[in-house]
Amino acid sequence: MKSSGPVLLLVWSALLLSACSRDGAATNPGAGDAEDQPAVRVAEVVERKMTRSLELSGNILQSRKAALSPTVPGTIRQVHKREGDLVKKGEILVELDPRDFQLGVQQASAALSAARAGLAAAKTGLDGIEVQHQRFVDLRKENAVTKAEFEKIDTGYKVAQSQHEAAAAQARLAQVGLNAARKKLADTVARAPFDGVVTQRLLDPGEVVRMMPPSIVLVIMDIDPVNAEGQVAERDLGAIRERALVQVMVDALPGRHFAGEVEVVVPFVDPGTRTAKVRVVIDNPEHELKPGMSATIRIDLAEQMLVLVPREAMTSPPIDGKGSVFSVDGEQRIHLREIVVDQSQQGPEVVVLSGLRPGERVVVAGAGGLSDGQQIRLSGKLPKSAADAAPTSPASTDAPPGEPPPPPAAAQSAEAVRQAAEPGR
Known part of the structure; x- marks a missing residue:
């Protein structure tokens, strides 16, 4: 029995190592790098x-703008509109005191009358000497008058011609002067160049309009339609079509969408930003969109x-x-x-x-x-939770239904060694 001690110890060690190895394999099946990878x-x-839309940030702009003032200097007599007033094309908006200009028209008219009278007198004198000159021409051909007599009449005729031409030029110049005086009188009135709205009133009656620097009385804008401008990236330029439909949204009117279309893609790319300007036009009959509003422009691009x-x-x-x-x-x-x-x-x-x-x-x-x-x-389908992904212990599946699961492999091996070491077993 003394010689069996070392043998039993070796058997015990071998079985224990084997059981531990099997137990480790059972608790970590397929261990390796793949199991650790997510x-x-x-x-x-x-x-x-497919098609897509492009959103640009921009601003609402007027379609036209005019800084309005009479084109002659003078004192303002009346300004007919205030800020916010609507105007119609051709409507009188500003009037200067016309009295000095009316006087100028009268003076120019008198000068024209005098010039015309001088022209008429010169014409009468020319007509009279012209008949006599023609008669002397005929007589000279027949040697019926001397050379000196003919030259005297011929010189008088040429002088009359020159006087008539000078009088005609003076009459034409007087007519130009009258036309200029009449235009200055007309320019004391400033009219609206297009339908729009007054956005600024800078001068009032009694103030003086000067030419240098030019005085501005009213600023008017055409806001139906309005424009919106934004910058588009160079890579998207080829997909934007003129007349393409757009939707414009403004922060001031949340939830509202205004329909419009692309008016022009400016054919220039800024080398610093690599963008080009796009201008769209939007009908604005109720004047809800106002110049200066921030806008988002959504453009439907071509299929690509x-x-x-x-x-x-x-x-x-x-x-x-x-x-x-x-x-x-x-x-x-x-x-x-x-x-x-x-x-x-x-x-x-x-x-x-x-x-x-x-x-x-x-x-x-x-x-x-x-x-x-x-x-x-x-993974074709990810687990809903970490618990779903945890492997099930192999030991839990070996026991028949209704019986407790068998003990771990290490416990079974230890029990076998114990039984072998007991005397009489």
């Missing part, structure tokens, strides 16, 4: 032909091929059109990718403007706690 669900980046990813792939909501996703390479490693998106688009998919290519894969679920360069494993 399970994620991925989706493929796709490209699809767009790169799309599920919105759930974004690691966080985009800011200023920039965001990030986790892409998955062929070795099942993830990489944090910065992307540029069209933030104005709504729905389950995000339009990617740059940063991803069609065919790439991105993480759409299970991205919590991931880091750049981490190894992952793919």
